Amino acid sequence: MNGDETSVTTADLPAPDDADGNQLLPQLVAHLREHRTRLRHEWSQRIQQAGLLHAMTPQEMAAETTSVYDNYVEVLETGSVEALQRYARDLSERIIPRGVETHEVVGIVLLLRDVLARSLFEKYQRDFALLNRVLDAYEPAANRIANTVAVSFVDERERVIRQQQDSIRELSTPVLPVRERLLILPIIGVLDSERARQLTEQLLTGIRTHRAKVVVIDITGVPDVDEAVANHLVQTVDASRLMGASVIITGLSPDIAQTLVTIGVDLSKMDTIGDLQGGLEEAERLLGYAVGRADGSGVP
Amino acid sequence: MTSGPKLVSILRQGSYLIASIHTALDDTQMDRFREDLIEQIGRHRSRGVVIDVAALDVLDSFGTRTLRTIGEVARLRGALTVVVGIQPDVALAMVALGMSTGAIATALDLEEGLEYLNGRLAGGAVSRPAGRVPPP
Numbered sequence: 001m002n003g004d005e006t007s008v009t010t011a012d013l014p015a016p017d018d019a020d021g022n023q024l025l026p027q028l029v030a031h032l033r034e035h036r037t038r039l040r041h042e043w044s045q046r047i048q049q050a051g052l053l054h055a056m057t058p059q060e061m062a063a064e065t066t067s068v069y070d071n072y073v074e075v076l077e078t079g080s081v082e083a084l085q086r087y088a089r090d091l092s093e094r095i096i097p098r099g100v101e102t103h104e105v106v107g108i109v110l111l112l113r114d115v116l117a118r119s120l121f122e123k124y125q126r127d128f129a130l131l132n133r134v135l136d137a138y139e140p141a142a143n144r145i146a147n148t149v150a151v152s153f154v155d156e157r158e159r160v161i162r163q164q165q166d167s168i169r170e171l172s173t174p175v176l177p178v179r180e181r182l183l184i185l186p187i188i189g190v191l192d193s194e195r196a197r198q199l200t201e202q203l204l205t206g207i208r209t210h211r212a213k214v215v216v217i218d219i220t221g222v223p224d225v226d227e228a229v230a231n232h233l234v235q236t237v238d239a240s241r242l243m244g245a246s247v248i249i250t251g252l253s254p255d256i257a258q259t260l261v262t263i264g265v266d267l268s269k270m271d272t273i274g275d276l277q278g279g280l281e282e283a284e285r286l287l288g289y290a291v292g293r294a295d296g297s298g299v300p
Numbered sequence: 301m302t303s304g305p306k307l308v309s310i311l312r313q314g315s316y317l318i319a320s321i322h323t324a325l326d327d328t329q330m331d332r333f334r335e336d337l338i339e340q341i342g343r344h345r346s347r348g349v350v351i352d353v354a355a356l357d358v359l360d361s362f363g364t365r366t367l368r369t370i371g372e373v374a375r376l377r378g379a380l381t382v383v384v385g386i387q388p389d390v391a392l393a394m395v396a397l398g399m400s401t402g403a404i405a406t407a408l409d410l411e412e413g414l415e416y417l418n419g420r421l422a423g424g425a426v427s428r429p430a431g432r433v434p435p436p
Binding site: 197200201204205207208211213235238239240241242243244245 | 384386387388390391392394395396400401406407408409412413
């Protein structure tokens with residue numbers, strides 16, 4: 001008997017809450033639908049006051065806020081965030097290229113949450129207990145929505161960043177023969193371990209194919225040369241030397257050179273020359289070329 | 301002497317020795333190669349040694365050290381050593397593992413290696429071609 005009783009009570013306990021939530025949420029959704037125009041308008045105004053989404057035109061904003069509002073109410077009604085997730089991802093895809101920031105997206109969703117909460121306060125202000133129960137039903141759902149939108153936005157942004165990184169990485173790094181036995185390798189973009197490895201591989205194959213004796217690596221286009229990048233370059237130089245080619249590094253900017261000296265990277269084994277022109281002249285000298293004008297003026 | 305195809309060949313070309321490693325050698329074979337080569341340097345009074353490793357797709361730390369030792373010993377006996385034919389993959393692996401050939405010169409292939417020796421030891425057995433390529 002006792003066991004029966006406990007099982008009944010435990011089974012019964014959540015029931016009132018459920019029934020409560022079941023009754024309250026539709027009530028709440030109905031309320032939000034009823035006052036849709038007014039609340040949406042209020043929300044738009046608050047967005048404007050907060051100075052968010054200024055990258056969008058008023059028309060676009062009206063369209064998007066309507067969609068977000070409807071999606072929001074739908075999530076409250078169904079409790080399923082899947083449709084919202086899809087919509088948020090879609091929206092992010094559209095607005096990320098226009099420079100909308102994370103704080104703006106999170107900001108507008110939180111504003112909507114506040115606007116709706118205010119309207120609930122207003123509606124239930126006479127019955128504090130009921131208001132509490134309504135908020136109990138509303139708050140977790142609202143927070144879940146805010147969370148979903150923020151996560152979808154950040155995910156989308158990261159996807160875009162990853163995509164851009166990939167395309168930067170895929171920018172081919174050509175190994176160019178300039179003269180017989182002389183190659184140049186202009187490096188543009190960020191040099192990480194993976195890319196440095198690919199690049200070295202390409203260079204070594206190039207050295208063998210072109211029977212290169214001297215290689216000029218130009219790093220004018222590498223935005224940031226730190227210890228790791230410098231070490232990659234040292235490895236590239238060493239590997240090329242094993243294949244019998246000398247390497248000249250050019251394009252170290254004054255800033256980068258000072259940084260490298262300050263952090264104490266050992267580049268004593270590397271031949272460096274200020275710019276690509278100087279590097280090519282040095283390479284030609286090494287190879288025994290004497291380049292001059294046909295009329296004899298401007299001899300190197 | 302093990303039977304079967306030769307693992308290495310050491311050929312005499314004027315005052316140079318051309319040693320080719322045809323297949324991956326284990327440590328004992330590598331040691332034996334070193335002894336043979338050093339012995340022949342003295343016997344032929346060679347002034348230059350070219351070690352061709354083009355056939356190797358791997359060069360371990362023992363192999364690298366042995367090459368370095370050969371270079372040092374050969375120098376003491378009056379011969380210059382140049383290692384030629386290191387494959388791109390091998391070079392990458394060696395650099396990644398921090399192995400180096402030390403003071404030994406390296407060149408792309410046999411031709412380059414001989415040219416390097418000619419440049420360093422003016423008046424070798426192989427006549428110097430007209431090329432103006434100086435040593436690296």
